[in-house]
Amino acid sequence: xxxxxxxxxxxxxxxxxxxxxxxxxxxxxxxxxxxxxxxxxxxxxxxxxxxxxxxxxxxxxxxxxxxxxxxxxxxxxxxxxxxxxxxxxxxxxxxxxxxxxxxxxxxxxxxxxxxxxxxxxxxxxxxxxxxxxxxxxxxxxxxxxxxxxxxxxxxxxxxxxxxxxxxxxxxxxxxxxxxxxxxxxxxxxxxxxxxxxxxxxxxxx
Amino acid sequence: xxxxxxxxxxxxxxxxxxxxxxxxxxxxxxxxxxxxxxxxxxxxxxxxxxxxxxxxxxxxxxxxxxxxxxxxxxxxxxxxxxxxxxxxxxxxxxxxxxxxxxxxxxxxxxxxxxxxxxxxxxxxxxxxxxxxxxxxxxxxxxxxxxxxxxxxxxxxxxxxxxxxxxxxxxxxxxxxxxxxxxxxxxxxxxxxxxxxxxxxxxxxxxxxxxxxxxxxxxxxxxxxx
Numbered sequence: 001x002x003x004x005x006x007x008x009x010x011x012x013x014x015x016x017x018x019x020x021x022x023x024x025x026x027x028x029x030x031x032x033x034x035x036x037x038x039x040x041x042x043x044x045x046x047x048x049x050x051x052x053x054x055x056x057x058x059x060x061x062x063x064x065x066x067x068x069x070x071x072x073x074x075x076x077x078x079x080x081x082x083x084x085x086x087x088x089x090x091x092x093x094x095x096x097x098x099x100x101x102x103x104x105x106x107x108x109x110x111x112x113x114x115x116x117x118x119x120x121x122x123x124x125x126x127x128x129x130x131x132x133x134x135x136x137x138x139x140x141x142x143x144x145x146x147x148x149x150x151x152x153x154x155x156x157x158x159x160x161x162x163x164x165x166x167x168x169x170x171x172x173x174x175x176x177x178x179x180x181x182x183x184x185x186x187x188x189x190x191x192x193x194x195x196x197x198x199x200x201x202x203x204x205x
Numbered sequence: 206x207x208x209x210x211x212x213x214x215x216x217x218x219x220x221x222x223x224x225x226x227x228x229x230x231x232x233x234x235x236x237x238x239x240x241x242x243x244x245x246x247x248x249x250x251x252x253x254x255x256x257x258x259x260x261x262x263x264x265x266x267x268x269x270x271x272x273x274x275x276x277x278x279x280x281x282x283x284x285x286x287x288x289x290x291x292x293x294x295x296x297x298x299x300x301x302x303x304x305x306x307x308x309x310x311x312x313x314x315x316x317x318x319x320x321x322x323x324x325x326x327x328x329x330x331x332x333x334x335x336x337x338x339x340x341x342x343x344x345x346x347x348x349x350x351x352x353x354x355x356x357x358x359x360x361x362x363x364x365x366x367x368x369x370x371x372x373x374x375x376x377x378x379x380x381x382x383x384x385x386x387x388x389x390x391x392x393x394x395x396x397x398x399x400x401x402x403x404x405x406x407x408x409x410x411x412x413x414x415x416x417x418x419x420x421x422x423x424x425x426x427x428x429x430x
Contacts, residue, residue, distance in 0.1 A: 001352050046324050071327040078328040084321035088343050097339075098329025 006052030028194030077143030229307030263369025314348020
């Protein structure tokens with residue numbers, strides 16, 4: 001269970017939001033610039049809220065006026081919009097970078113079916129393959145929660161649907177809280193157990 | 206022909222390049238992506254030796270490291286150690302004058318890749334130290350190497366500040382640029398020509414290699430389908 005209640009002042013508005021995520025996929029849906037990515041960054045620990053609290057499985061990640069748990073110790077997977085694969089490492093080295101259990105990674109690779117590209121570099125594989133590699137790389141660290149920032153936005157329709165199905169399949173095996181940011185309503189409906197509408201940093205019913 | 210100026214020049218430029226590599230990379234990494242008040246002022250000070258005449262840098266160093274200067278007097282009293290008129294003075298001059306070139310290249314190199322690449326490594330549990338060595342440094346390496354070549358070439362050619370702090374002492378502080386100047390002064394045009402040609406050869410090879418190498422790297426990152 002991921003719980004958060006945070007406020008953070010941005011340039012033109014303030015984020016002021018609170019929600020919980022159980023072992024489900026929650027979609028943060030809203031226009032660009034609504035503060036969705038900033039909320040993910042606060043959960044991951046890449047930036048900090050001004051006030052509030054964030055807990056994951058009763059572990060306190062952030063609490064006002066206390067020293068926040070650093071990014072490296074949060075154990076939260078993060079899939080960036082542009083995947084942020086390490087361009088100077090092969091796919092295999094990318095996945096191994098934060099790997100905890102070799103057998104599990106082996107299984108993930110064969111479930112998703114990317115054995116044939118393990119020795120290639122990120123600039124030598126397609127967009128859909130990059131997306132899959134980034135997802136496996138994030139799961140290889142055995143995170144307690146997963147954050148996805150517009151993970152399918154740069155894929156063509158066919159690849160997007162395949163990747164979305166794979167995410168649902170993985171989530172049915174791997175029950176962790178997943179928060180996904182998107183501004184595609186069809187995608188939000190297809191993947192989200194719940195959809196939270198965010199506008200100007202605040203939840204709308 | 207006495208080859209001491211060549212060996213001395215290589216030694217001084219080599220050591221200066223190593224110092225500049227460490228500090229230039231460090232400062233660039235610290236300043237490149239952090240915003241804080243006074244950053245522009247610090248950056249301007251770091252870049253200053255690039256626009257100042259080397260004689261001004263030499264004057265400043267002479268003031269600091271002279272036997273009566275604030276640093277020089279401490280070294281003299283504590284360790285009986287003199288920097289002025291030694292090859293170490295030449296290393297300091299070359300370091301200060303070449304530093305901005307490395308800083309500029311390194312600074313650009315650390316801003317040249319997507320910051321989320323580092324963030325991704327952090328979310329995967331890697332320490333900041335590991336992220337620097339396995340992600341930031343390799344990704345910035347082409348830019349750092351370009352800075353290194355420029356630094357070495359600039360250090361090799363340093364004349365004004367070196368003359369002021371290290372002076373011209375044959376076989377002790379006689380680098381190639383100094384050897385050229387004093388060969389001309391004493392009418393020894395044969396030696397002057399030799400050193401002029403050799404320093405042109407070194408400078409030209411460094412730039413040529415740099416151009417070839419960076420061109421090859423750009424190809425590697427774009428056409429590697």
